[in-house]
Amino acid sequence: MKITVNGREMEVADGLSVEALLAHLAVKREYMAVAVNREITPKATYASVALRDGDRVEIVRPMGGGSAR
């Protein structure tokens, strides 16, 4: 199936969990958050949430910044 992660389209296994996606992308787990289709995915549910075809996933973390740019 096809999903979009941080604006980038990718082909992944059907029914991939958020947990498996994060492992696949080697995302550091400290201070990060995930939203699927604009809704936040709580950390406790990463393993149980199965992604679906067409899902839009956002993975964020802190970055340097003071004010808008």
Next chain:
Amino acid sequence: MHDTNLVLGGKDFTSRLIVGTGKYASNEIMRQAHEESGAEIVTIAVRRVSLPGKGDSILDFIDTKRFTLLPNTAGCYTADEAVRTAYLAREAGLGEMLKLEVIGDARTLFPDVQGLLEATRTLAREGFVVMPYTNDDPIIAKKLEDAGAACVMPLGAPIGSGLGIRNPYNIKIILETVSVPVIVDAGVGTASDAAIAMELGCDGVLMNTAIAGARDPVAMARAMRLAVESGRLAAKAGRIGKKLYATASSPIEGLADWTS
């Protein structure tokens, strides 16, 4: 002289300088500048992870035991985006304090105060310690306080402009209008700007570019720490009134008589 602490969301801070994490030449220079600034709060943005997720995290250069993180919603142009970013920051473990920005226009980066008020109301209700970046407008400042803001953060001048406190009179009126802390956010260019903000009676100053963009950010961070401290001290000490004509410091009586 004894001074009170800056209290935000029930937490006490002795430093009244809040610093940013953007635009530094390197993370190491940022770390040193933070150290010299004496700040206890640092603001950070929330952005997409670069994929694949390798690379340094900015938090490798911020001692989270020592500094309180202040995630911001920089770059958000609607209340909805800002609220979602706030939730993401909280889910990421960055805490409940939030520098709320709802930007109205990319050229000036002035706040969209309608969106700001709406987001403040929503996030205050959700338990966030909302610190809104706003205009130097006393009416909006009061509305933000009523909406549950933990402080108000009026701009001194446009973000990154270094123009200083362009309307000290409005800042003064804001100070008389609200009872929450007033922190000047944006516009500071050099140490005297920070001192002026504090002399006006502000509770704190937040800056990023003035330090990060200086030729020597570490030295400028120290200058800012001293400016904020001396401005605060001067405000507490109570300055003399301004007069048009001279007033002698020495007594007139007892002058020797040189007339012949």
